[in-house]
Amino acid sequence: MKITIISIIGLIIIGLVSYTVAQMGHGMMRGGQMMEGMHDHSPVQYNPDFYSEDMRISRGGQLYDNWWKTTTTTVKPVDNHPLWSQQNVNKRTGYSTYRCKECHGWDYKGKDGAYAKGSHYTGFSGVYEASQKKSVQELEGALKGSTNKEHDFSRYLSKEDISDLALFLKKGLINTDRYLDKKGNPIGGDVNSGAYLFNTNCAHMCHGGPGTMINFGKPDKPEFVGTIANKNPWELIHKVRSGQPGTKMISAIIDKWSDKDILDIAAYTRTLPKDLIEAKKFEGHMMSGEMGHHQSGIDTRGFGPFTK
Numbered sequence: 034m035k036i037t038i039i040s041i042i043g044l045i046i047i048g049l050v051s052y053t054v055a056q057m058g059h060g061m062m063r064g065g066q067m068m069e070g071m072h073d074h075s076p077v078q079y080n081p082d083f084y085s086e087d088m089r090i091s092r093g094g095q096l097y098d099n100w101w102k103t104t105t106t107t108v109k110p111v112d113n114h115p116l117w118s119q120q121n122v123n124k125r126t127g128y129s130t131y132r133c134k135e136c137h138g139w140d141y142k143g144k145d146g147a148y149a150k151g152s153h154y155t156g157f158s159g160v161y162e163a164s165q166k167k168s169v170q171e172l173e174g175a176l177k178g179s180t181n182k183e184h185d186f187s188r189y190l191s192k193e194d195i196s197d198l199a200l201f202l203k204k205g206l207i208n209t210d211r212y213l214d215k216k217g218n219p220i221g222g223d224v225n226s227g228a229y230l231f232n233t234n235c236a237h238m239c240h241g242g243p244g245t246m247i248n249f250g251k252p253d254k255p256e257f258v259g260t261i262a263n264k265n266p267w268e269l270i271h272k273v274r275s276g277q278p279g280t281k282m283i284s285a286i287i288d289k290w291s292d293k294d295i296l297d298i299a300a301y302t303r304t305l306p307k308d309l310i311e312a313k314k315f316e317g318h319m320m321s322g323e324m325g326h327h328q329s330g331i332d333t334r335g336f337g338p339f340t341k
């Protein structure tokens with residue numbers, strides 16, 4: 034009798050344990066997928082199958098901007114990029130020297146574009162021409178060191194990251210000369226249409242009407258949307274199109290904005306306050322809490338709406 038009861042209890046325990054193990058396995062499977070990974074707050078492996086081509090191009094653009102922030106699993110290099118010592122004008126060190134944009138520019142023209150002078154000059158060439166001529170496979174090759182072994186990013190980036198970058202280079206690059214003149218002034222662009230686009234897409238909850246709700250700079254030396262639009266309109270256009278790494282910012286590539294939309298937003302954002310003095314004039318229009326460091330928008334990692 035005793036033996037039977039013990040065996041029944043034993044069977045129940047075995048049953049419970051195997052059920053729990055099965056559930057855990059199920060949870061892990063689902064945890065491996067993009068949407069479910071949200072809940073457990075562990076780093077999520079990026080799976081390109083969940084994304085449309087435009088989303089992957091936008092992600093490639095964010096990787097080009099700041100690959101460490103766009104991913105959740107990469108390791109941030111602390112040394113200088115192996116090619117960095119080929120120049121000595123640009124004095125940046127560490128991870129900055131690994132960002133594609135630092136060597137190839139926000140306008141993709143490297144030494145022949147906006148980085149032809151100033152503290153960002155490196156003398157390195159652009160990627161625009163090469164991306165027109167080369168295939169996606171060849172561009173992936175260049176990122177794995179096929180043209181120069183010191184240009185091998187596969188030590189850091191996954192093959193999915195490299196393939197999204199190559200897709201962005203092949204299909205996502207624009208000739209910025211069609212949008213901005215050499216000084217960065219938008220070529221055309223309708224301020225009123227730009228205001229409509231800004232207020233309906235960018236102002237609400239995030240940048241605020243005057244574009245001062247998120248400060249990308251320091252409290253005493255702020256950088257607002259208007260600051261970037263005036264100081265570095267190539268960067269503005271890149272970020273409007275690709276989105277901002279590590280945030281939920283929208284992407285004009287994914288949202289299929291037209292060339293005219295990009296020009297209109299570039300023209301309008303130049304009218305927004307660039308510094309604290311100009312921002313003061315807009316004070317009446319600002320909600321409380323504006324001008325602060327908008328934590329939910331910055332200092333996170335990952336791509337798109339799935340960002341934690």
Ligand code: HEC
Pocket residue numbers: 097100114116117130131132133134135136137157158159160163164172175176180181184186198202
């Ligand atoms: C430290 C500076 C530096 C960084 C950072 C850098 N590159 Fe390069 N890149 C170069 C140099 C220099 C070359 C030319 C190398 C060679 O001899 O082929 C090059 C070449 C290329 C080429 C091939 C161009 C051609 O003419 O064949 C592509 C594409 C490219 N880079 C894309 C990228 C992307 C995307 C990133 C970011 C993941 C990146 N690069 C980061 C310096 C850099």
